[in-house]
Amino acid sequence: MAKISDRRAGPALLLLLTAVVVAAACLSLFFGSVLLSPGDLLHNEILWQIRLPRVILAALLGLLLSVSGVILQGTLRNPLADPYVLGISAGGAIGAALAIATGLQTISVPALAFLTSLLAVYVVYKLSQVAGKTSPETLILAGVALSAFCAAVLSLIIIISGNLQAIYFWLLGSLSSASWLNVITVIPYALAGSGIAYFFSKELNALLLGEEMAQTLGVDVERTRLLLIGTASLMTAAAVSVAGLVGFVGLIVPHFIRLLIGPNHRLLIPAAALSGMLLLIVTDALARTLLAPTEIPIGIIMALLGAPFFLYLLRRRRVAGK
C-alpha cells in the first residue's frame, strides 16, 4: 500500500480527518432514541444536556483509548499491546467498581481506577520479565491471566455490594450516563496525555529501531518507558472510569492508521487520536439507534468488531514471522 510520507501530506490528512470528525459529531447529535430535527437546535434539553456531552465524551474516549494504544505498542515494541489486552482496563475497572460500590464521589472514581490500573500494569510488566527481558508472548499471557483474575475480583465486589445491575451494565461499556461533569473530569487526561505522547514522538520513533539503537540515539529508554506507560495507564483509567470496559479501540485504530500512513509517531499520534474520536462517535451513534429505544452497550459493539480484527492481526504476524 502507498504510504503517505510526504512532508506536506501529513497536515492535509489531519485537516481532512478533523473535518470528518466535526461533521460526524454534528450529525450524530440528531440520532438517538429520540430523533431530533435541525429546528430543535436552540432550545432542546435533550440536545444540550444529554446528546452534546455524550458525543463529546465518546470523542474523548476514542482519543484516550487509541492514543494509549499507540503509546503502549511503541514503548513495549509489541503490536499486540493495548490497554485492554494487557489487563490495564480490567485493573482500572476494579478501582472504579470499588468506588461505585462504596458510594464514593464521581471525582474519586477516576482516581481509584488510576491507582488500580497502575498496579495492574506494574504486575503485568513484572510478570512478563523473564531474565530481565520482556517477550511479547509472555506479556500478552500475563495480561490475559491478570484480566481473568481481575474479572473474579470484580464479580466478588458485585456480589458483596449487591449492586449487580448498575455495575454490570457499566462494565459492558456504555456512555449512557454521560454528563458534562464526566466531560470536564476526562478532558485534562485527554489533553495532557496526548500532549505528552506527541512530544515524546521522537523517542517512540527512535524505539522503532530497537531499545539499544534508541539508546545510542540519546534516548533514555527506561525513563521514557516509565513515563509513557504511566501516561497510557492514566489515560486508560480516565476512559474506564467514565465508560466502563470498552476494548480493542487501542488495537484497531493504531494498526489501521499505521497501515495507511506508516509508523512515524509524529503523524501517527494525531491521526490515531482523530480516527479514534471518529470511530467512537460513529459506534456510539449506532449503539443509540440500532435497537432504539433499547441501547446496546458500546463495549459490546467494539468487542464484536475488535475480536475478529485481533485474530486477523495475530495471524498476519505469524505469517510475516515465517
Add this chain to the structure above:
Amino acid sequence: MSALKIENLVCGYRPGKPVVNGVTFTVDDGQFVGIVGPNGSGKTTLLRAVVGLLPIENGAITIGSHRLEQLERRELARRIAFVPQLMEPVDGFSVEELVRLGRTPYFDRFSFEQPDDYDAVDWAIEELKIEGLARRQTTELSGGEFQRVAIARALAQEPRVMLLDEPTSHLDIRYQVSLCKLLRKLRSHRSIVATFHDLNLASRFCSRLVLLKNGALIAEGPPDQVVTPENIWKAYRLKVSVRKNPTTQRARYVLLP
C-alpha cells in the same frame, strides 16, 4: 588530536568476568581503524562500551576532551554513532525517514526537524550514494543496500567517531570492497572504527589495525606492523606467510599448506 582514547579498558556483561581486559589504543581524527581478532575476542563488546551500552568496570574512554561518563546520553549520541551488525528495517518507513532518525539527539523536547536537520539527512544520503533509494521502503531493500542506509543513518548523527560492527559480514565481495572504499572516503569527515573478520580486507583499507584475543591486545599499529606471521599465530594459531600487494603495498596473509 585524538578523537577517541581507550585506556586500560576493562568491561563485560557480568561483574568479575571481563570480556575486554585491559585494552589501550587511540583513534586520531580522520583515521579508519579496524578491530580484528578471532570470534569471542571482545571486538563487539569493545564497541558497545564505547557507545555507552555497556558499563565500564575499569579504565577510561575519552571522546575528544570529555570522559565518556561525564557526557549525557544525548551529548554522547552527538559524538558517537553506532551501526550494529544486524539492523532491522522498519516496516512502513522510507529510506529518508529512517535516515532522519539519526537526527534524534539534536531535537529539543518541544521542537522537531529544523532546516539543519534536513540538510544533514540529504548530505548523509548523498555521501552514501543512495539518492536513488531515498523514497523506497526500507523493507524492500537488499542486504547491501540496507547496510548503506544504516550507515547513512549513523552519518546523519554527524558524529565525531562512527563505530561499525562487522559492516561487511553479510555482503558479497563486490559490496565489501565498495563499502570499504566508501568508509575510507568518509573518514575525512569522521573517524571510523570498524570490526572485521576479513584480515586482508581490513589491512587493505584501514589506516590502523587493533588485533585482539581473549579481550587483550595482541598488536596495534599500521597494518603492515600488525599483519605479521607472529601476530597471526598468536591470535589465530594459524601458520601463514605475509606478502605485500604489489600495487597497494598493503600486507596480506596467505595460508601455508
